């Protein structure tokens with residue numbers, strides 16, 4: 001069965017003014033859809049039908065198929081990304097995430113303040129984490145951030 005483009009988990013304008021409906025149309029309707037279509041074409045070509053997306057990513061890595069690896073990785077990344085966003089509704093971390101945030105920053109509010117403090121600096125520095133580190137093997141294998149249609 002072919003992969004399908006998942007629906008956004010919220011209305012396309014639900015994140016405005018931070019992220020416009022037009023931006024979501026672009027990243028979901030164009031980028032994400034292009035990754036789905038490219039993965040489906042490659043899966044059909046390589047007889048990987050029935051494989052999960054994770055299995056396709058692993059197979060592409062094992063076969064050194066960087067095109068499929070990048071497209072399947074970006075398909076996965078976009079699936080994950082939409083699940084990380086939600087309209088403002090006062091959400092607070094709970095469970096293990098809340099425990100880890102409290103342990104590292106003292107509270108969610110302190111973590112948010114720290115993020116705002118350093119918003120112009122690299123992400124690791126914003127969180128007060130150590131400087132650049134050696135990339136792990138799985139990071140080095142991660143797909144490059146690339147969008148279809150861009151040079």
Ligand SMILES: [Fe+2]
Pocket residue numbers: 026027028031032147
């Ligand atoms: Fe995108």
